[in-house]
Amino acid sequence: MRFIAAFVWSLILWLVLTAGSRGLLWSTEELVAGVIFSAVVAFATRDVIGERASRFLNPVKWVGFAVYAIGPLFWGMVKANFDVAYRVITGRIKPGIVRVPVDLENDAQYTIMSNSITLTPGTLTIDACPDEKALYVHWINVTEREPESSEVVAGPFEKWARRLGR
């Protein structure tokens, strides 16, 4: 299963890269070469890609990722950019590092959560500690020194990360 996950993941990138070799589609030789090279890459990286990577082959999850990227993540980034622009102009900042307790289970959830926090300006994940179930976040405007949940720092990202990384 790990081989298949790595194979599909690399074949998708190959198809994106070589699209247009016959009209807008792919010529036969590009497809054959893609299958061969993807098989080689997948064989080489089958131990690297992770124990449970095949759960991301679920198309429902892809829809979830697309909805998340276009909806909450993009909107959160727009809002945060305007907020940071306001802070740059007025100089009203109160920086600090806060410990944010999160309720996540696996590596993928921590990664999605941390990257979402870092992508929205004004917050930056310093460290993820799964053993104490917390993220350390550098925050441009600390309003709560010891937040009880990730709601004040990251909005709805924790809920989404839990769903997408499951």
Added chain:
Amino acid sequence: MSSERGMSLIVKTTARATIPLIGIFGAYVVSHGHLTPGGGFQGGATIAGAGILFLIAFGFGEMEKRYSHGLYSALEGLGGLAFLGAAMLGLGVAFFYNTLWHNGPLFNGRPGTLLSAGYLPIMNLAVGLKVFTGLVSAMVAIAAYRRWGE
């Protein structure tokens, strides 16, 4: 964090997802060396970047388990031999004579398609293999040489 344990969880998870992508992108650059910018060295160095990412993200301990010096050494030699073999194919006329393109059975398709340009794709693959294995071996050797920490 010691070098044995590698970097943090987020770096490791991102490396898990991106290492196959870097590998296939490098394979694309190598195999389209006669059509698009890039070629054997560039693609091989890109794939070696995936190996170096693995070494840095997961630490030398993990790399040591998966790296086999004999295999990489043999593959590097094989890359060089394949290059030489492709160069000798047209030895009846001259060294480096591109006989595959002029009258060979393979790799003589319409210019611009994947299977064209005679021995060039073979040579790109050979150089890519050689560069990848050589660079990864060099980085592993440098990482293994650490009198500093002792």
